[in-house]
Amino acid sequence: MSASPTILVFDSGLGGLTVLREIVKVRPDARIVYVADDAFFPYGQRSEAAVIGRVVPLIGELIAAHAPDLVVIACNTASTMALAPLRARYKVPFVGTVPAIKPACAASRTKRVSVLGTSATVRLEYTRALIRDFAQACKVTLVGSAHLAALAEAALGGATVSDAQILAEIAPCFVEDGSVRTDSVVLACTHYPLLRDRLVALAPWPVDWIDPAPAIARRVANLLGGASTPAGQSRDAQLIFTSGRPHPMSGAVMPYFGGPIAA
Numbered sequence: 001m002s003a004s005p006t007i008l009v010f011d012s013g014l015g016g017l018t019v020l021r022e023i024v025k026v027r028p029d030a031r032i033v034y035v036a037d038d039a040f041f042p043y044g045q046r047s048e049a050a051v052i053g054r055v056v057p058l059i060g061e062l063i064a065a066h067a068p069d070l071v072v073i074a075c076n077t078a079s080t081m082a083l084a085p086l087r088a089r090y091k092v093p094f095v096g097t098v099p100a101i102k103p104a105c106a107a108s109r110t111k112r113v114s115v116l117g118t119s120a121t122v123r124l125e126y127t128r129a130l131i132r133d134f135a136q137a138c139k140v141t142l143v144g145s146a147h148l149a150a151l152a153e154a155a156l157g158g159a160t161v162s163d164a165q166i167l168a169e170i171a172p173c174f175v176e177d178g179s180v181r182t183d184s185v186v187l188a189c190t191h192y193p194l195l196r197d198r199l200v201a202l203a204p205w206p207v208d209w210i211d212p213a214p215a216i217a218r219r220v221a222n223l224l225g226g227a228s229t230p231a232g233q234s235r236d237a238q239l240i241f242t243s244g245r246p247h248p249m250s251g252a253v254m255p256y257f258g259g260p261i262a263a
């Protein structure tokens, strides 16, 4: 792969920034095009047909406009629904984000794992198949959250989100089965790591929060190779909202790009 590849990072909103944060560590030289499909957010409340019908042509337009070397679908809902049709339709390599059920179940000591995702992701056959294939001896609890992605976006934008609002979404993840408790929660939506500190603080007892972003970044590095040039003073990056809303690179967003963005 040539120096300074272009990586298109796609999510329904700003959750994919948690994946981007890891990608820029492994390819600090890459040109980044981050696209938030805020005009269609939240994907978690949409049908599979609606998401496929939206994402497949939109990614085609983005590939034509930006000629990426690699596309990262930094969204569990979009990946579990649309990754197969995307790969069938376009030649560019895709890296998806799917619920990290396999590593979570392999590492769980109590064999009680919860999967916290959007309502759509936990409903999908794709996710249920991951449980059938990889749960091993674990009991897996699926928790579909209707509001946590939107709460994470709001918090990132500086709005006040109460502890009670967050706790209401995560409480069903904490299961006590006699003397045995959940010890791992899979963050199966890229928005949720935006709230990680608050999740840790609000958890009724300590658990491992499983975020697949570092593994996704390793996959990106495998496909593109390591950085051949050191990072420059400022990164060549764009943040695009499909709604067309103005988007100053705010202080809240900039750190996820790994530093200052070239104007």
Ligand code: DGL
Binding pocket: 011, 012, 013, 015, 016, 041, 042, 043, 044, 045, 074, 075, 076, 077, 078, 118, 121, 149, 188, 189, 190, 191
């Ligand atoms: N970030 C998306 C995911 O990883 C979901 C947010 C939404 O509902 O659009 O599933």
